[in-house]
Amino acid sequence: MYKVLVVDDEPAIRKGLLKIVDWESLGFCVVGDVSNGIKAVALHQELSPDLIVIDIRMPRMDGLQAIREIRKTDGECQFLILSGYADFAYAKQAMEMGVSGYVLKPIDELELKGELLRIRSKLDQRSGHAKLSEFHVDALREELILKLIAADPADAPALESELLPLTNFVGKSKQILLVEAEDISQAGLERLESVKTKWLEAAEEEDLGYGFQTGPYIGFLLKGDLNRHGVKSEWIRLLQDAGGLQVGFTAAAGRIVYKLADIRQSYEGALGVLRNRFLLAEGQIHLVTEPVLSHTATEPNRHAPPDLEALATKLFYMLDLGRGEGVAETLEEAGRALAAYDSSESAIKSGLVQVLSIALSNLAALHQNVNIQDYAPLLAALYQHTHYDKALCAATDPARRTGGKAGGERSLPVVKQVMDFIQRHYHENLKLETMAEIFNYHKGYLGKMFKQHTGDSFHTYLDKVRIQQAIRLLREGHKVYEVSERVGYPNVDYFHSKFKKYVGAPPSSIKGAPPKAKAFSLETT
Structure with a gap:
């Protein structure tokens, strides 16, 4: 002593x-x-x-x-x-x-x-006593690694010369791996600390890398390149085995460097990946060279916010038609759009909740068997997930079941499904392009099919449904401008022209009795 x-x-x-x-x-x-x-x-x-x-x-x-x-x-x-x-x-x-x-x-x-x-x-x-004990070698090596990842470039060569005798690498490459433990079972801080210790011990036992602790992360200066065959899977197995079923992990590795003096670059790369932790899949090792999520933004792009109303409307349509795959695809589209604008966890979660809330509210207004209050726990639970893929899955599965409950008969021909959809949504800004996207058809082909089946183009059929509903509302005593708005014509003059085209008389001629004018039919050919 x-x-x-x-x-x-x-x-x-x-x-x-x-x-x-x-x-x-x-x-x-x-x-x-x-x-x-x-x-x-x-x-x-x-x-x-x-x-x-x-x-x-x-x-x-x-x-x-x-x-x-x-x-x-x-x-x-x-x-x-x-x-x-x-x-x-x-x-x-x-x-x-x-x-x-x-x-x-x-x-x-x-x-x-x-x-x-x-x-x-x-x-x-x-x-x-030039030969230090094994404990002191490990402690000194960890201290030098920590100093190197925090050092100014000018100080790095001197620290490298001290660290080099304490390391033994299989190849020339050096790489930093950072791992964050996640208590998925709420087992407590003591359990997390135990797992971190097991990770460090396992890496030393299997001679895979030199461990250190920095902030919330366990770090490793790897002896082998994660791009080499079997190395990445070996590390995933090690982390999974030590964590067990109660503790998960999120891990990221920086770029490969060839000098110990440069490991700060690899460390900063790994740290940069983990800053997008919410977008990373749990239980995997993510490399700095891999995309986190297509078109994600590191800084909010204030000039191109996603159109959440349009996404919510599309989701609403998918739910109404009972198209489960479309529900999943629309939520994924919403997630990508939100991440491209602002990839922060809070922005993505609040955006997804907004899209779901609007879509479910519209669905509940249309279907008596859908109660928006039933989905309050779902929306609240979405905020509890710490990873994007888990949050998206938690939102998608119940939404698909809701769509299946609300949707019509999917065994009907596509044109019949489109006709039924128009009957429910005539008051909205419907377009053939939207229908083609929902049913995964080319716009021109769907339009041709529709006309062959109904005898009318999509927009003519939509006009006829709207005028039919307008006649019903006018007979109930509603004012012309109210009816115009309710059937999907915000411009009253345009409504007048459409009404005269199909009925042969102005809307004001409807006083509770059938008009003495030409009639039109929605019968299909």
């Missing part, structure tokens, strides 16, 4: 240092803690510590003065100085006096651990 003396004028910091560091596991033993430089010099003469962790600013004798005094008689003692940002100039002076390093306040536990491991390595080499 190497002896350590802690020097700081703040009792809370001294106690904190003694508490947050597992000194024994790092090969150190704290032999004393004092509050100023004078006491530090005196205790150094008495105990001859191997390391002094010392603050710069202290009363009576500051850290720099204490280091100068000790250096007069001891050139071997290691110093780790503590300083705030305002003391950086003093820290530089201390570095010139041969201190081993410095840690900024407030103290970061991981940074402090890394510095202590570095000093332990120096002490081991000085005392002839």
